[in-house]
Amino acid sequence: MVVTRRQLTLSGELLLLQLAIVVLVLGAVGVISLAQSAATFDRVEGRRVSALAEQAAWNPLLRARIQQPAPAEVLAPLLHSTLTQSGVSSVTVADVHGKIVSATNTTIVGTALPLGHEGVARGRGWSGYLVLDGERELSAQVPVLSTQGRHLGTVMIGVRAPTAWQRLSGASPYLVVHLGTASLIGGLGSWLLARRIKRQTLGMEPREITGLAEHREAMLHGIAEGVVALDPQLRLTLVNDVGRRLLDLPESGVGRSLSALGVSGRLYDVLAGEGDSRDEIVIHRGNVLVMNRMAIVKDGRRLGTVTTLRDRTELAQLERELGAFRGTTELLRAQAHEFANQLHIISGLSQTGEYDEVVRYIRALRRHKESLDVRLAATVRDTAVAALLMAKSSLAAERHVRLRLSERTALDRLDPMDAADLATVAGNLVDNAIDAAAGGEAAWVEVELRQDAASVEIVVRDSGPGVAPELDQEVFTRGFTTKAAQGGERGIGLALTRLVCHRRGGEVAVTNTADGAVFTARMSIGRPADEAMETTR
Template identity: 70%
Template sequence: DDLGFEGRLRDVLVGARHGAADRHDQVVIRRGRLLVMNRMTVMKDGRLLGSVTTLRDRTELAELEREIGSFRSSSELLRAQAHEFANQLHTISGLIQIGEQDEVVRYIRALNQRRQSLDVTLARRVRDTAIAALLMAKSSLAAERKVSLRISAGTALGRLAPEDAADLATVIGNLVDNAVDAAASDDDTGDAWVEVELRQDASSVEVVVRDSGPGLPPEVAREVFAHGFTTKAAQEGERGIGLALTKLVCERHSGEISVANTADGAMFTAHMPLGHPADVAPEGVPG
């Protein structure tokens, strides 16, 4: 209390949130640092002596993970595409074996149209190659989990300075990953989807990620970004790191991130001012 700590940091230190026996890792953002904290009470002969809290500074490690994210995305894309192509070849082989040659032609045409549709959409609406490649990779990975990744008709993004593109990729990648998790876990119909919308003006980019998942409980929606805390951090570890890093990246650009429930699921909105002038923007978007 004398140090003026408040919010999530104080809750973890005093054990107010989950009780004295809680030993789960908690994620806290403090003065631009991403901390993973773990609190354990100390008992002797049934008497409470105090507590021990360990703090691990994950800021540099999280930023290193962000820097190698483009390489990871490329390898994940190749793996996902290999898996997708193998499944398609098995389908074609099976149709040929049962003598359905006409169906083979229709199937191949449908595959080609679907792929061309995504390629054309990204090429027309997302001019930054790093972001376009990331979305292509996430589309293949989502398809593996039977989730359709859509690019909103309102999307328009120009080429960005490398530093801005790297930070924006962190934000988009983490939000899409969480949305795919939510949509895949709540789908029994095969209609799971995630929609990404990128809007750019002369000084900032706004990222909106919607999903068909179950949404967030009201109490979680209120506090999920309030103090750098994420509920999933306590339950699933690394996924909480991703959301906390997303918040940290936005704040370093003097931006913000919020989450709300919609009629379909959850909607995350991140606003990130650009630290470097945009290069060439698509039609209708200031350069």
Template identity: 75%
Template sequence: MFIRRRRATLAGEMLILQLAIVVVVLLAVGAISLAQSAATFDRVEGRRVTALAEQLAWNPLLRAQIDRPAPREVLAPLLHSTLNQSGVTSVTVADVRGTIISSTNPTLLDTALPLGDAGVARARGWSGHLVLDGTPEVAAQVPVLDDAPGRNGHHLGTVSIGVAAPTVWQRLVGASSYLLTYLSVASLLGGLGSWLLARRVKRQTLGMEPREIAGLAEHREAMLHGIAEGVIALDQQRRLTMVNDMGRALLDLPEHCVGMSLPALGIHERLYDVLTGAGEARDEIAIHRGRVLVMNRMTIRADGRRLGSVTTLRDRTELAQLERELGSFRSSTELLRAQAHEFANQLHVISGLIQVKEHDEVVRYIRAIRKHRESLDLKLSSGIGDTSVAALLMAKSSLAAERRVELRLSERTALDRLDPLDAADVATVTGNLVDNAIDAASGAADGAWVEVELRQDTSSVEIVVRDSGPGVAPELAREVFTRGFTTKAAQGGERGIGLALTQLVCHRRGGEVTVTNTTDGAMFTARLSIGQQIHETMETPR
């Protein structure tokens, strides 16, 4: 049976590591204390034994008896007196040949005096460490010189005084009477600090171990760079803290963009507002360099503090194009429904007149309908030479009539037959602007109207759509195309991305679309280049 060993936790490893560091620091402090104690002992005791040795070497009795035949009996009391009074370990006197003639240690008599330096034999003083009879000492060796007339300075012998060097334990105890207390308190504080640090680290890592954190980081990287949506994170200073590959592609960010602020990256206006908003955001739309981006922003909080935000971005450009195509089919269906409704109403009128036997009135009613249709066809055909645009406006008139809005064509309208690609874009822009105007005007009182004016020169087509609606609020005039509002936005309603697509088509054609308020309502003006190569701006992400 195999027993699986439990792996140490991050907090436990940090606690053990910190305790090991504390132990090493305490050992280092102890070693330094020992070294300082040894250095202090050597300095103080070295000076003291040197002074004692010099004092003994200048003693008249010692100088008088050192070269006599039997000096030890005379010098022994002097040496023991020095030993007892000074508290040193040994006092030794040697003759000029280096033979010990008197010592407080009788076993050293008639032996050679160990010299700390060769210069001692030549009447030079010395102090330092010396091993005497197996005992390490801090010793001083001073020459004994003759001061008799004619022999002044003659070397008579050597005085050696030493004090035993303390052991390691003695030095540790002598270093400071409070050293052990200090080390104990330091150990306690170090252990407590290590435990608190381990707890704090565990709390900050949410109780996860390093292998778990590493796994999460790997999974996060794989997820962030593997999903088809862009992800961008900002801190409180509105700097990028994280962005995946798709996010960099959608926003055209440089490779080393993390840590840079949004203005430094060229992100302004609508996109900047969505990324840096204070609250949550759901399915916000922004146009950035020809792309339709749908963004969702979530605020990141911890312990009640706002740390930043994370925003996901989806490229809806191709979907917007599909939506535009589907919208055209939906618009066609709606137009056919409106025309069918109009024809049904007319048939009901004719049927009723027949039932009441008003045959002459039936003929007059049919002639009136035909005359109205012929006048509309004549007006459209005379001002608009392109059949696709004329057919679009013809169908839109039925839709407008159903919603009690008069759709009229300006007297200044003049449009020739266009290239099929040019006609498709002109029809798209015209249809979006007319739909938007009908939406705005239908909410007004009786007498609602929408006026369309199309003007053409050699290189461009200008489309002007006026309505009798409430107009566009001044604060929305700049955002109405980037956020996808209709003129109903002035009343607080957001209506998708119809106008945003209109702006994309105009920009792709090298033109623009603007909106202004008139005394009657709103006026949208769009300009498109024709007969030229299209400027492709609705590119797909890299």
């Protein structure tokens, strides 16, 4: 039969440890009390026996009879009187040769006097502990001198040293009661403390708490998302490796406030919020972060917040590429819809026999198409950007929005990388402008592209309601479109636009005019994006 050893619970271990501490403290108090009692006994009794020995040594009878034959019978009453009156343990008299001539303990008469110091034999005094007849005594040895100062002998008076128990009880009449009371209070306090800690640890044992902490560390540092925890005072209490990397926090950041860590702007607003929040978009150091915040509340008490972060920079790039394919699909759908409408018109005219009208309608369509192509070819020489504007024109027409080019538009052929970034910026701005203008009367969107030796400026105007002044910066940091200015959130198109402009050393801004909103973006061309971004730092 195997007997398993039962392990103590956390409360049991704490109780035993606290009781052990109480016992150690009480033991230390007892030792200190004994030491103090011993020091007091040595000081007080040492002075008393020294004074008694000096008094006896100056007694005329003792000085007169110490050198006479058989002094024991004469001195015995004096010694016993001193013993009785002073309460000492022993009184002994020795001659100048160190031979005991009289003593309260008659068995040692005739023996040699034990000397505490060799100077006693030459007439010097001494006090200290001696072992006499198996008993340890605090003794004082004083020389007996004649009136002429001649050394006649020695008087020794001793008091028996108290036991440890006698010293402990003599230290204070209530010391035992005090120690007992302290033991009871300490034991009760230890039990209450153990119960409180048991409740605070939710009944978990140390091995369970250790396992939970290990699992938490493994989980926090093993997941691909960043995790940031704050207390109610906005101090950082926890952050995993991914969160530290995404927010560029120092290794010693735990325990410091967001302000002390240099967190500000939109990132500060999201992290410092009180309630729950989902899918907040923040552009931080060139990264597109999606953040979800959850408030931690227990028993009605707010403990702080936990925010998770996902890096969507690469995903945003994929969304941009996917948007190009989606735009192509929308273009084909819009053109199919436009061609279907034109074919319906031609079919209707043919069925009614209006063949001359069919010819005129087809010629009008051809002239409109040729005029648009010729104008685009004359002002926008980059084929990728021209194709983009052609596609956006078809989409705008389907939504009853007129897309037009400014007369000041002039763009030469660009490097493929420059053209791709320019198409991203222009496409996002035009899409947002079409969204804002659609639904209005005589809706229009105007695109202006201007180029110099080192940069390109894109200006997109629309006939929409404009952007609220308080959102002129939020539309880029929060990932709103112009529709979002009216209340609806729409992805991260403008956030990506600002990101591309910053990466190329430029900027994007929005203003309002009497007609609507004007978005102006500028970006460098003709050199790597990283170099352009480094130049603007």
